[in-house]
Amino acid sequence: MNLIFVGPQGSGKGTYGKMISEKLCVPHISMGDLLRNYNGKHKDEIQALMKAGKLGPLALTLEIIKERLSESDAKKGFILDGFPRNLEQARELDKIAKVDKVIDIEVPEDLTIKRLNGRWSCPKCGTPYNIYFDDKPKVSGICDKDGEKLVQRADDADINVIKARLQVYHSETEPILDYYTKKVIVINGDQHKDKAVEDILNKVRKG
Numbered sequence: 001m002n003l004i005f006v007g008p009q010g011s012g013k014g015t016y017g018k019m020i021s022e023k024l025c026v027p028h029i030s031m032g033d034l035l036r037n038y039n040g041k042h043k044d045e046i047q048a049l050m051k052a053g054k055l056g057p058l059a060l061t062l063e064i065i066k067e068r069l070s071e072s073d074a075k076k077g078f079i080l081d082g083f084p085r086n087l088e089q090a091r092e093l094d095k096i097a098k099v100d101k102v103i104d105i106e107v108p109e110d111l112t113i114k115r116l117n118g119r120w121s122c123p124k125c126g127t128p129y130n131i132y133f134d135d136k137p138k139v140s141g142i143c144d145k146d147g148e149k150l151v152q153r154a155d156d157a158d159i160n161v162i163k164a165r166l167q168v169y170h171s172e173t174e175p176i177l178d179y180y181t182k183k184v185i186v187i188n189g190d191q192h193k194d195k196a197v198e199d200i201l202n203k204v205r206k207g
C-alpha cells in the first residue's frame with residue numbers, strides 16, 4: 001500500500017504518518033529527513049542545496065525518491081510525507097511510483113495557528129511544549145524536566161508568517177487533492193491522535 005500524507009504544517013501529518021507506518025509495517029519517508037540524511041551519489045549537491053535553503057531541481061528530488069523507494073523495506077509499500085507539494089510534483093511522481101491512497105489531514109485554521117504559534121521547546125533536552133494545550137510547561141517559559149529556559153522558532157512566533165505559510169499550502173499544495181480525486185481519504189485532524197490513526201487505518205483498509 002503506497003500512501004501519501006497531505007496536510008498543512010501543524011496538521012500532525014508527520015506524527016500520524018509515523019504511527020501508521022508502524023501499524024502497516026511500511027517505511028515512513030519524510031521528504032525533509034530523506035534529503036537531510038541522504039548519503040548517496042548526489043550527497044554533495046544535496047548538502048549544498050540544503051545549506052542554501054533550496055529544494056533543488058525536481059529531477060534530482062525524484063531520483064532520490066526513486067532510489068529510496070527501490071530499497072527492500074519499501075517493497076511492501078511506503079508512506080510519503082512532504083512530497084508532492086504541488087501539481088507538477090504529483091504528475092512527475094506518478095511516472096516513478098504508483099500512489100494508492102492520499103491521506104488528507106483536515107484541521108481548522110485557528111487550531112493550526114495555535115499548534116504552530118504555541119510551540120516552544122527546551123534547547124537542552126528537546127522536550128516540546130505547547131502553551132495553548134495540555135502540554136504547556138508547569139512554569140511559564142521553563143522546562144519541567146531541567147529548568148532550562150524554553151525557546152521558540154522565529155517563524156512560529158509571528159502569526160503573519162504562519163498565515164503566509166498556510167496560504168502557500170492552500171494555493172500550491174491543496175490543488176493536488178483535486179488531481180488525486182478518488183484516491184483521497186479525508187481525515188479529521190481535530191481529534192485525539194489515536195482516534196485519527198484508527199480512522200486512517202479503517203479507511204485505508206476499506207479501500
Ligand SMILES: [Zn+2]
Nearest residue numbers: 122125143146
Ligand atoms: Zn529540558
